[in-house]
Amino acid sequence: MAYHSGYAAHGSKHRARPAPDSPPLFDDTSAGYSGQPGGYPVPGADVAFNVNHMLGDPVANVAMAYGSSIASQGKDLMHKELHRFVSVNKLKYFFAVDTAYVAKKLGLLVFPYTHQNWELQYSCDVPLPPRQDLNAPDLYIPTMAFITYVLLAGMALGIQQRFSPEVLGLCASTALVWVMMEVLALLLAFYLATMHSELSTFHLLAYSGYKYVGMILSVLTGLLFGSDGYYVALAWTSSALMYFIVRSLRTAAQSPDSVGGPLPRQRLQLYLPLGAAAFQPLIVYWLTFHLVR
Template structure:
């Protein structure tokens, strides 16, 4: 009786050795790859390899260095042009204020008639900052007054059920545009009359921005006491601002640089100052009458 070749006869103590496994159909090449399932690389390996290869490329490094150089050069040019038109040191001068100065300046804007000395103070031919000289113009009060005026206008429009973002934005942009137009007109007038003075654009912007204080008082009084209170406050603040503008601008325009000017030029200076002062009540009324009803 024949038996399978893998086993001995019945009762035999010796088991016949099994036949070896057949050779694989394909060679095992998994030793050269990652041990991950399926033979794929770990997530992020290709990305890391690409980044390292990119950073190690000389052309890439050169391009990055060139781009950084261009950005640095552009930043230097921007700072240079900014300092050309707007001097940070001069701008800091107009914001060098303290609480005592702000309180006294607001009182001077509301009641300037008892003030005697309107000349700016100097130390070694350098004007003293506003916190040390009440007559020095500043941009802190005009800036804060403009923001307060916009907020007060929004409250007045809300009380009258007429508030909307578009109307409030138009009110703010109109108030700012009128001041800029006034400054440009003063600069043109100073150029035409060839006035030699120490007045700069910041000085004119400060003097023109003081009208926001009168606008706030007029609107606030109108909201509390009606149209009658508004017109009384408008008349008072307008007269005070006109007096303040004439005395301040005339004293500043007739500085040391303008001494010895001919009489016709001095008369033109005076006319320009009076014209700027007379224009203040018109702007205050135009920007506030629609907020009080």
């Protein structure tokens, strides 16, 4: 019985050897990578080739230079727009504090009645930083007080078995929105009254943020001594805050062109700080009464 020449007889365990002159299915390309065992390319060889090719290509060089130029212009434009809305140098001024200033300023916020000189100090027509002038507003105390207020609110809600991330987030966002609304209202009032002063948005944000100190003291006293202690602390901190706001804003809002000016403008300089101070107890109470039971 005849069998195909490529195979042995039926039942044989060995196959016939292939013809030696059979053509390969694929071309052998391992000769180009003889330096690496196993026929694999040298690591980084193709990358180096591509980089050298790009560096030697004038079109690629022009494209890279043009892309770098666009990136540089975009970076400069971003910094320009950022400095347009937020001046980093001005922001650093409001955080130039030290431990002695923070301790004295907290004491002034709690008991401002014995403080005599409320004028801002200048050096070569430049206001001194907060660490050198107790009357200078800062943003360090309002920022730290806001964070402390949020943590204290979480602890108070946890003690009363009412804590949840949603309630804590609502409490923090409400406190922040109230301050923003107060700052916008003051800016609008100064604009409508055509009062030209050195007060900026950062100044008003600092003065509005000092209420967090009174809020912390009121909530702490309420947690320790109940609702009676809360209302006593609320009355004390609110009156101290009102006195501080009136004296600070009245002094800072005075501009040289309004001194000796018409009587209506002088009244506005008095009424605006009074109006801003009158709302402080209401805001403090609204943001803290639900934390004390």
